[in-house]
Amino acid sequence: MTEKKPFKIAIASGKGGTGKTLLSTNLAAYLSQTRSTLLVDLDVEEPNDFIFIKGTLESVSDQYKMIPEWGEDKCTLCGICSNVCKYHAVVQLGTFIAVFKELCHSCYACSELCPELALPMQKHKIGELSKRSDGHLTFIESRLEICEEQAVPLIHQTHNLVDEDYNKIPFQLFDCPPGTSCPVIAAAKNTDYVILVTESTPFGLNDLKLAVETISKLGKPLGVIINRHGIGNNDVESYCAHNQIPVLAKIPFDRQIAKCYSKGELVYAKVEHVETSLRQIIKYLDETHGNHE
């Protein structure tokens, strides 16, 4: 039997606070009752899936990026490094070469082109990956170090690690950062399907449109989940219908969900209609993208 490639689903949104974490954690936990599931928290600047997914901590590993370190004794102040740096991360200040690690994109140009080898690349910690397990659920949290500005390198590294080490887990969910900028693109790029979580408000619709444009440019199939359904208006549904975007589920606006969520509890076990929504989503994904059991 040939091994199936895992089905990778990105859970994203244009607008923040629409329910990515609610959906990611509940869908992952619900799926893991019947099949082996991986949940990856890629919202590296503020990962919070851990509040809802307990499990046993199995490992923590440091993640690094490479940045140049100036070797004053070898340097002849020729200026090549500062001229070649597109990001002005290496700057010649008189007889001093300053390296700004926050600006460095690890392109190696300064280091490779230095005739005196005075800028060797060094490891610099940018974040941590932790792995937790709970029955059929494997949970990876990717967390950026405080004061680090670049989420993208860490997101790439997390995807690479998942590709290498967790290829056998058939169902993989990636909780993405909000917005439509580079971190979201880095998080969604390496997936097969994108779920956009939104709400039926003007803000929700505006940011949904931006997210649909972004994800369409990546050439990914996508579906929408309307959260807090019942508030706002029908414009999100009209927009989806008009653009032939499937609406996978509508999760009603319900105080009970907020109550559970605020206590750090999974919602589907306590609120029946949430479980119904999850079943609908899984049914849709299985029917349109193959059965991954």
Place this chain on the structure above:
Amino acid sequence: MKIAFTATGTSWDSMIDPRFGRTEFIVLHDEESQELISIDNWAVKNETHGAGTATSQKIFELKPDVLITGNGPGDNASGALKHLKMKIFVNAHDMTLRQAYNNYKDGNLKEI
């Protein structure tokens, strides 16, 4: 003393550019020779990153004793400028270079 300004133009009547990294011009006044020279900083417009450190490098090459600007340099630029023994005065936005210079002389600008 050499005084540098972040400026939106090249003369004494130009306004101070409140931005440090993305200032349009750097104007340098040499109090001894009474010269006023300007450096066009338009190239940073195309930079998405590192405008502050790029502008710092240009200022470094001018070696001024004093910098008069608006909002003040950000963290990266400050990190670069600390290698230069230069006094930095801020909050000179909404002033022409001449007004900013006079205010500096009268001790009315905030030093950081």
